[in-house]
Amino acid sequence: MFDALSERFERLSTSLRSRGRLSDADLDDALADVRSALLEADVELGVVRAFLDAVRERLSGEALSQSLSPGQQVIKAVHDQLIEVLGGAPLKVTYASRPPTVVLLAGLQGAGKTTAAAKLAAWFKQQGRQPYLVAADLQRPAAVEQLRVLAEQIGVGVYSDNSNPVEVARKGVAEAARLGRDVVIIDTAGRLSIDQALMEEVHSISSATSPHYTFLVIDAVTGQDAVQTARAFHDALSLSGLIVTKLDYDARGGAVLSARGVVGRPVVFASTGEKIADFDLFYPERMASRILGMGDVLSLIEQAERTMDPSVVAESAGRMMSGTFTLDDFLAQLNQVRKMGSLGGLMKLMPGVTKEMRTAASNVDDGELNRVEAIVRSMTPKERRDPSIIDGSRRTRIAKGSATSVSAVNQLLKQFGEMRKMMRQMGNGGAPALPQGMGRMASLAAKARSESLPAGFEALGAGMASAASTPRGGGSKNKKKKGGRVTPPKQR
Amino acid sequence: MPDVLVTEVTSIPSLAVSLEDRLAPSRGVFDRVRSLSPGERLSEEQLAVVEEVLLRSDVGLATTNAVLEQLRSHGAPDGVTDAVRAILLSSLNGDRTTSTQADEGRVPVWLFVGVNGVGKTTTIGKLAKRHHDAGRSVLLAAGDTFRAAAADQLEQWAIRTDSDIVRAHEGADPGSVVHDAVGRASARDIDIVLADTAGRRANSTNLLDELSKVRRVADRAPGQVLETLLVLDATTGQNAITQAQEFLAASGVTGIVLTKLDGTARGGIVIAIERDLGVPVKFVGVGEGVDDLIVFDPEEFVDSLLST
Numbered sequence: 001m002f003d004a005l006s007e008r009f010e011r012l013s014t015s016l017r018s019r020g021r022l023s024d025a026d027l028d029d030a031l032a033d034v035r036s037a038l039l040e041a042d043v044e045l046g047v048v049r050a051f052l053d054a055v056r057e058r059l060s061g062e063a064l065s066q067s068l069s070p071g072q073q074v075i076k077a078v079h080d081q082l083i084e085v086l087g088g089a090p091l092k093v094t095y096a097s098r099p100p101t102v103v104l105l106a107g108l109q110g111a112g113k114t115t116a117a118a119k120l121a122a123w124f125k126q127q128g129r130q131p132y133l134v135a136a137d138l139q140r141p142a143a144v145e146q147l148r149v150l151a152e153q154i155g156v157g158v159y160s161d162n163s164n165p166v167e168v169a170r171k172g173v174a175e176a177a178r179l180g181r182d183v184v185i186i187d188t189a190g191r192l193s194i195d196q197a198l199m200e201e202v203h204s205i206s207s208a209t210s211p212h213y214t215f216l217v218i219d220a221v222t223g224q225d226a227v228q229t230a231r232a233f234h235d236a237l238s239l240s241g242l243i244v245t246k247l248d249y250d251a252r253g254g255a256v257l258s259a260r261g262v263v264g265r266p267v268v269f270a271s272t273g274e275k276i277a278d279f280d281l282f283y284p285e286r287m288a289s290r291i292l293g294m295g296d297v298l299s300l301i302e303q304a305e306r307t308m309d310p311s312v313v314a315e316s317a318g319r320m321m322s323g324t325f326t327l328d329d330f331l332a333q334l335n336q337v338r339k340m341g342s343l344g345g346l347m348k349l350m351p352g353v354t355k356e357m358r359t360a361a362s363n364v365d366d367g368e369l370n371r372v373e374a375i376v377r378s379m380t381p382k383e384r385r386d387p388s389i390i391d392g393s394r395r396t397r398i399a400k401g402s403a404t405s406v407s408a409v410n411q412l413l414k415q416f417g418e419m420r421k422m423m424r425q426m427g428n429g430g431a432p433a434l435p436q437g438m439g440r441m442a443s444l445a446a447k448a449r450s451e452s453l454p455a456g457f458e459a460l461g462a463g464m465a466s467a468a469s470t471p472r473g474g475g476s477k478n479k480k481k482k483g484g485r486v487t488p489p490k491q492r
Numbered sequence: 493m494p495d496v497l498v499t500e501v502t503s504i505p506s507l508a509v510s511l512e513d514r515l516a517p518s519r520g521v522f523d524r525v526r527s528l529s530p531g532e533r534l535s536e537e538q539l540a541v542v543e544e545v546l547l548r549s550d551v552g553l554a555t556t557n558a559v560l561e562q563l564r565s566h567g568a569p570d571g572v573t574d575a576v577r578a579i580l581l582s583s584l585n586g587d588r589t590t591s592t593q594a595d596e597g598r599v600p601v602w603l604f605v606g607v608n609g610v611g612k613t614t615t616i617g618k619l620a621k622r623h624h625d626a627g628r629s630v631l632l633a634a635g636d637t638f639r640a641a642a643a644d645q646l647e648q649w650a651i652r653t654d655s656d657i658v659r660a661h662e663g664a665d666p667g668s669v670v671h672d673a674v675g676r677a678s679a680r681d682i683d684i685v686l687a688d689t690a691g692r693r694a695n696s697t698n699l700l701d702e703l704s705k706v707r708r709v710a711d712r713a714p715g716q717v718l719e720t721l722l723v724l725d726a727t728t729g730q731n732a733i734t735q736a737q738e739f740l741a742a743s744g745v746t747g748i749v750l751t752k753l754d755g756t757a758r759g760g761i762v763i764a765i766e767r768d769l770g771v772p773v774k775f776v777g778v779g780e781g782v783d784d785l786i787v788f789d790p791e792e793f794v795d796s797l798l799s800t
Binding site for chain 2: 229
């Protein structure tokens with residue numbers, strides 16, 4: 001989402017890096033660029049001003065560092081400030097001592113509340129909870145039906161009736177208690193923030209159910225209006241936090257900053273795609289790193305951890321790095337990846353992935369993955385281990401067996417060859433992009449830190465180190481019970 | 493560092509039923525601009541006010557800078573408001589007429605495209621009412637086969653507006669739904685087909701390719717696509733430009749329906765879209781009622797952008 005912003009700061013950093021000391025004029029220039037970048041990213045004007053003031057203060061308060069270039073110093077200040085705004089006052093979801101824990105979702109029409117409600121339920125389920133959904137959006141035609149369909153997909157019960165939204169919410173919570181569910185998520189009707197009648201309705205729902213958490217669902221493509229919306233809802237409902245949706249759009253997502261800046265409550269969850277699995281906690285440090293073009297390695301690893309079978313991953317990742325990756329490994333990885341949701345979403349999180357690669361990846365659909373799988377499955381075990389033996393007649397046979405064409409087979413083999421080459425390079429210490437590469441990356445970062453790494457990246461270095469020490473591909477998986485923690489501890 | 497960055501939010505306009513109503517009473521920032529004295533040269537302070545007004549309306553940095561540039565070079569002899577108004581209006585000069593008249597033997601189709609959650613289905617409901625009121629028989633094609641219960645939502649609109657509907661099961665091929673709809677409309681001598689499509693993000697070539705296909709199917713005889721309307725949420729920021737570009741390329745968008753303009757958002761980004769891409773706004777959604785859809789009026793729109 002912040003990709004464009006990252007690009008912008010990248011340019012900023014190169015132009016500043018080429019200069020010597022940071023003069024007042026330099027600072028003005030740099031901040032003007034930051035201002036444009038933020039405005040183009042739809043950050044609200046007032047929030048932009050406050051943000052720039054804070055960055056300026058950071059820079060003027062600090063003595064000009066001898067070890068940092070001016071550009072690095074500006075970037076560090078922007079980075080730190082972003083983390084502070086995005087990640088200040090993190091929210092930790094705790095569960096009510098007398099269940100159920102009630103969660104109320106509110107938001108504008110079309111922000112994605114109903115989908116977010118289902119995704120949130122799936123998330124709670126994954127945390128080992130027994131969620132229950134309440135469809136209190138009686139306004140939009142078929143909204144209840146939509147929630148029912150989604151709930152069925154994730155195996156969660158839904159309560160609704162035709163009475164009125166407040167009654168539905170009240171009865172829904174009671175029903176959840178009766179059924180012994182420990183988390184209730186209430187979906188409410190979308191509203192315009194200025195619609196008094198609906199605003200009062202959601203307020204009544206809130207009074208009737210005394211939710212433990214009230215989240216505002218906000219669309220990442222929102223423009224300047226984000227502050228008005230956030231403020232209006234905060235005034236009416238006293239929000240606990242925000243859920244950002246549509247982060248898979250290529251919007252720059254400044255609305256996140258705007259809303260955060262105006263209500264002073266944290267962004268807790270982020271939704272990054274249409275699939276139920278495309279939903280996770282929001283990580284401010286990672287997001288800030290991503291703004292600075294560092295990629296979001298931590299999210300990637302965690303996502304992988306959650307959906308991938310560690311033994312399969314470890315095994316093939318090891319071979320990947322040693323360059324003995326086979327088509328069997330490829331197939332295993334493919335199936336793991338498929339479990340993780342969209343490939344495009346994944347690529348977005350990786351550092352060093354170009355926009356073209358990302359576009360290409362986001363266009364890989366399930367049908368294509370199916371075809372690839374069919375082709376590989378039509379090969380003999382020997383061929384899978386050593387694709388170099390696949391000659392013309394074998395290709396024809398494989399094409400027939402997989403109901404594809406020889407050219408499709410050729411293409412796959414070519415891509416596989418390139419992939420293998422790339423992986424061998426990675427194994428030799430090239431682009432760090434995969435779990436096994438992380439250890440190397442962290443040690444590099446630690447080393448660099450001790451040798452006057454631009455201080456702006458200290459946090460990143462620490463983040464990487466902790467990522468590397470986080471159990472993952474290596475086999476163990478004791479991170480399971482992260483339980484209620486919703487925002488990771490600050491990495492300092 | 494306080495938790496809250498900004499405590500003063502710009503004032504929220506009072507609840508208004510329609511755009512006209514909203515335009516009438518309060519014009520705070522507009523007055524601020526108006527109060528700026530006319531002159532050949534504008535002070536930086538005057539320019540800063542203009543900049544703020546425009547940026548806050550989501551007009552975007554590029555358009556705002558272009559306006560400021562013009563003000564710097566040409567001044568504002570007739571007052572700053574008039575100058576800004578004229579500059580913005582000069583970008584809004586597209587053809588806003590819509591067509592319901594297909595070739596002999598063809599069925600007119602209006603296709604609705606856009607990202608998720610902008611109000612496509614609701615817009616179709618409102619336009620169905622409009623066509624119905626104008627004495628046309630309407631058939632709705634439930635081409636959104638992806639979102640859970642989207643067809644149910646459209647069906648309720650069909651009942652409300654006394655329209656016919658063609659729908660299929662979830663996950664069905666949207667092209668086949670549209671194809672069936674056109675076929676049925678032709679057989680039953682229906683005056684116009686309004687075809688819904690699934691909301692899709694604008695940065696996925698596959699999803700856009702699928703849309704191109706739906707459009708091709710709809711345009712095949714006896715169908716004829718007369719309008720492809722991009723439904724755009726007024727709260728959208730700069731991403732709207734990307735949306736317009738991509739949907740234009742994929743489905744030949746002929747106009748925009750700007751929805752949710754009854755909220756506090758201004759939808760200023762459509763100025764950049766019309767100027768850069770030549771896609772005009774044709775309708776504006778101003779409420780949840782079935783009649784809350786009006787024909788876009790550039791002057792009213794620009795006035796509302798500059799008002800508070």
